[in-house]
Amino acid sequence: MSSNNIRPEIADQVALGYFKNIQDNSYEFSGEIFYKTMQNQIEYKNAARLIANANVESELLFGHGRAYGLELYAKKTKGKLSGWISYTLSRTERKFNELNSGNYFPARQDRTHDMALVAIYRLGKRWTLSGNYIYNTGNAVTYPAGKYQVGGNTTYFYTQRNANLLPYTSRLDVSATLEGKDTGKRFHSSWSFGLYNALNRKNPYSIDFRDVASDPSRTEAVQTSLFGIIPSVTWNFKF
Amino acid sequence: MKNFKELCIIVILGSLAFTSCQKVIDIDVNSSSAQLVIEGNITNIRGTQIINITRSVAYTQQNIYPAVSGADVRVTDNVGNNYKFNETQPGQYTFGAMRGQTGRTYTLTVKVDNNTYTAASVMPAPVQVDSLSLSKVTFGSSERKLITVNFTDPKGIANQYRYVLRVNGKTTNRVYVEDDRLTDGNLIKEDLYPYDNNDETEDLKSGDKASVEFQCIDKPIFNYWYTLRSQRRAGPNGGTTPGNPPSNISNNALGYFSAHTYQTLDIVIP
Numbered sequence: 258m259s260s261n262n263i264r265p266e267i268a269d270q271v272a273l274g275y276f277k278n279i280q281d282n283s284y285e286f287s288g289e290i291f292y293k294t295m296q297n298q299i300e301y302k303n304a305a306r307l308i309a310n311a312n313v314e315s316e317l318l319f320g321h322g323r324a325y326g327l328e329l330y331a332k333k334t335k336g337k338l339s340g341w342i343s344y345t346l347s348r349t350e351r352k353f354n355e356l357n358s359g360n361y362f363p364a365r366q367d368r369t370h371d372m373a374l375v376a377i378y379r380l381g382k383r384w385t386l387s388g389n390y391i392y393n394t395g396n397a398v399t400y401p402a403g404k405y406q407v408g409g410n411t412t413y414f415y416t417q418r419n420a421n422l423l424p425y426t427s428r429l430d431v432s433a434t435l436e437g438k439d440t441g442k443r444f445h446s447s448w449s450f451g452l453y454n455a456l457n458r459k460n461p462y463s464i465d466f467r468d469v470a471s472d473p474s475r476t477e478a479v480q481t482s483l484f485g486i487i488p489s490v491t492w493n494f495k496f
Numbered sequence: 497m498k499n500f501k502e503l504c505i506i507v508i509l510g511s512l513a514f515t516s517c518q519k520v521i522d523i524d525v526n527s528s529s530a531q532l533v534i535e536g537n538i539t540n541i542r543g544t545q546i547i548n549i550t551r552s553v554a555y556t557q558q559n560i561y562p563a564v565s566g567a568d569v570r571v572t573d574n575v576g577n578n579y580k581f582n583e584t585q586p587g588q589y590t591f592g593a594m595r596g597q598t599g600r601t602y603t604l605t606v607k608v609d610n611n612t613y614t615a616a617s618v619m620p621a622p623v624q625v626d627s628l629s630l631s632k633v634t635f636g637s638s639e640r641k642l643i644t645v646n647f648t649d650p651k652g653i654a655n656q657y658r659y660v661l662r663v664n665g666k667t668t669n670r671v672y673v674e675d676d677r678l679t680d681g682n683l684i685k686e687d688l689y690p691y692d693n694n695d696e697t698e699d700l701k702s703g704d705k706a707s708v709e710f711q712c713i714d715k716p717i718f719n720y721w722y723t724l725r726s727q728r729r730a731g732p733n734g735g736t737t738p739g740n741p742p743s744n745i746s747n748n749a750l751g752y753f754s755a756h757t758y759q760t761l762d763i764v765i766p
Contacts, residue, residue, distance in 0.1 A: 303723065303739040309678055399738045402528035405552035406561050407535050407751055408660070409667045412724065414552050414750060415738050416528050424521070459517065468669075474558045480521045 262314040264297040285332040295322035300353055320353030322364060340376035347371070356418055363397035363419045370394045383438075389430040395423030395461060404476065411468055411476065423461045424480070431455050446494035457486040527554045532564065533750045534613060538571060538602050540622060540757040542595040545571075545579075549587050549606065552750060563587025567608040574601040598622065602755040604745075615745040615753035620712040622757035623647060623655060628708055630700075630765060631687060641700040643688045643763065645708055651681030656718035658756070660709040661688045663700065671725035675718055704765040709758050716744040717754045 259265040274289035298320050301307075305316035326347025333339050349367040356362065371393040378386045400421040401413030432451035439445070454460075459482035469475045536547035549564040563586035571579045571591070581589035596602060596619045606613045625647045632639050649655055659672035668690050676682075688708065690700055700706065713721070723741035743752055 301737070303742065306722070400523060400525045401555050401738070402526040403531065403552040403554055404559065405531070405533040405550065405750055406559070407533070407724075408671070410669045410671075411559055412750075413555070413727075413738065414528055414531060415740055416526055418737065418739070420526060421524070459519065464521070464523065468559065474560065476555065476559065477520050478523045479518050481518050485517070 260314065263299070263317070264319070266298060267296045269294050283333065283335045285330075285334065287328075287330045289328045289330075290326070291328070292325040293323065295324070298322045298351055298353075300351070300356065302355070318353050318355050320351060320356075322349065322351040323361075324349040324364075337379050338376065340374070342374045343372065345371040362417065365396050365398070365419060367397045367419070368394045383436045385434045385436075387432050387434070390428070392425065392427045395425050397421070398423055398464070400464075400478075401466060413466060423464065426460045427456075427458055428453075428460065429455045444494065444496045446492060449489075449491040449493065451489040451491070453487040453489065454484055455486060459485065525555045527556070528552065530562070531748070531750050532608065532611075532613065533561070534604075534606060534615070534745055534753065535751045536571075536604050536615070536753040538596040538617070538619070538753075538755040540596050540598065540619060542593055545581075545591045545594055545596075547571075547581055547589045547604070547606075547753075549589065549608065564608055567606055570605045572603050572605070573597075574603075596755050596757075598757065600755075602753075604753045606749075611747060613745050613747045613749045615743075617717060617744060617753050617755040618714045619755040620655070620714055620757060621650075621653070622759070623650060623657070623710075623712050625708075625710050625759055625761055628706075628761045628763040630763065633687075640689075640691070641765065642690065643700075643706050643708060645686040645688065645710060645761075646684070647686075647710075648683050649676045649679055649681055654680075654715070656713045656715060657686070658711040658713050658718070658721055659686065659688055660711070661690055662707045662709075663690055664705055669728075671721055671728055673713075673718060673721040673725055700765050702765055705762065706765065707760055707762045709760050711754075711756045711758045713754055713756045716742070717752055717756070720744065720752045 270291060270293040272289055272291040274287060276287045278285050300318045300320065302316050302318055307313060307316060310316065324347060326345055328343070328345045330341065330343045332341035347368065349364040350361040351364050352359070352361045372391065374390040376388045380386055397419035398421050399415055399418055402416040403414035404411055405414060406412060430451065430453050432449055435448045437446040459480070462481045462483045465479045465481070466476055467479060469477050530551040530553065533550045533552055534547065538545050547569055549567050550561040551564060553561060565583060565586050567589065569581040569589040571581065579591045579594060581591045584590045598619050598621045601616055601618050604615045625645060627646045629644045629646060631642050631644045633642060643661060645659060654676065656675040657673065661668045661672065670689065672688050674686060720741045720743060727738050740750065743750060745751060745753055
């Protein structure tokens with residue numbers, strides 16, 4: 258929200274794309290490059306105090322950002338097997354005079370590679386199988402580069418903001434749907450059986466650093482992951 | 497009933513999968529060159545004042561911090577006193593018996609390897625603690641004990657407080673720091689949680705001896721500790737983008753130089 262102190266965030270984007278459908282629109286292809294500049298971007302100051310602070314605006318920094326990349330997309334629309342694949346190669350950066358010595362640094366949501374694959378297969382009249390796979394580079398984060406001691410505790414020394422990457426995220430979801438028999442009545446139902454994160458990959462949610470409990474002369478990085486494999490059963494009906 | 501059993505199994509498996517998990521991982525980190533770290537305190541209690549100088553190490557190294565010897569360490573105040581600190585242990589510089597006085601500005605000058613580092617800190621007026629007490633807090637079914645510091649904040653003055661909690665002589669690894677931005681002039685009951693997260697082995701037990709060092713610190717030192725504290729609250733439940741806390745020492749040295757008053761109180765857990 259803009260105010261006397263906060264100017265509206267403005268973005269300008271240019272894109273150049275090539276789109277092509279073949280075989281009576283059975284296949285769709287597209288490729289696109291884009292460049293985007295962003296003005297009046299907002300970050301918190303180092304050591305910002307936000308709780309119960311009536312002057313939050315004084316805790317903000319203003320700078321600008323840029324994003325550019327290549328997007329590729331292919332889709333099959335007809336036939337027993339349909340689905341699409343998309344891939345984006347991009348970079349998203351921000352620049353603030355007060356941060357990172359005024360140099361561009363990766364925005365937290367910067368993702369070098371981002372891929373998605375969706376496939377749907379119609380198996381006979383009543384069954385449909387589908388799969389969804391995603392892969393993306395981890396978020397840009399700040400890891401310590403060094404450490405020292407103050408007040409008797411290990412304290413971390415940071416050099417550049419967002420200079421490190423979380424481990425990549427990848428997830429496969431699969432599901433099978435069974436349509437109810439068509440009885441010609443208004444009532445219609447279907448069963449869906451699914452597995453979220455079917456490969457049970459431990460995707461990173463956060464990483465903490467701490468002294469090893471059994472050996473305080475060493476430090477370890479601890480990754481927290483949220484959802485592993487989750488099965489699901491759904492009954493849908495309409496009437 | 498077979499279907500019901502299967503349903504139960506699915507529900508149980510499903511809820512297991514919902515729990516998050518933690519594991520220790522290997523990561524690539526940048527490597528930093530050794531940085532100078534100065535940790536200096538001048539207190540209002542007559543005694544030996546200590547300034548420690550060490551260097552940082554790369555993240556991947558052991559937590560052994562090299563002492564910096566042969567530094568020229570001086571503290572002056574704004575009324576013309578000049579204290580030359582002597583190295584009594586490697587990296588530890590001390591000045592015999594002196595005490596800081598409220599309202600005076602103390603300036604630290606450290607010369608080492610042809611670099612000069614300076615810092616200034618103003619000693620605030622002391623605030624008297626009334627008492628320590630023991631409080632209890634209930635998390636679900638478990639009851640945990642914590643130490644409460646009771647005192648009255650002086651009205652109309654900006655005060656900043658730092659607490660150092662030691663349990664059986666061991667300093668806890670939490671940073672406790674507050675100011676009176678929202679509590680000016682109030683009766684303060686400051687709760688100090690001795691433990692991190694859910695580790696019940698760190699709970700206070702009957703017979704434990706706890707001591708609290710109650711410090712009145714100036715504003716830049718408050719910002720230093722406050723920033724460190726926000727970052728210690730790391731992990732999924734909070735924490736801020738990590739950065740180096742704003743040091744009051746010049747020339748990019750790490751650490752701080754704090755002129756503060758303090759008072760130490762003890763309590764035995766009943």
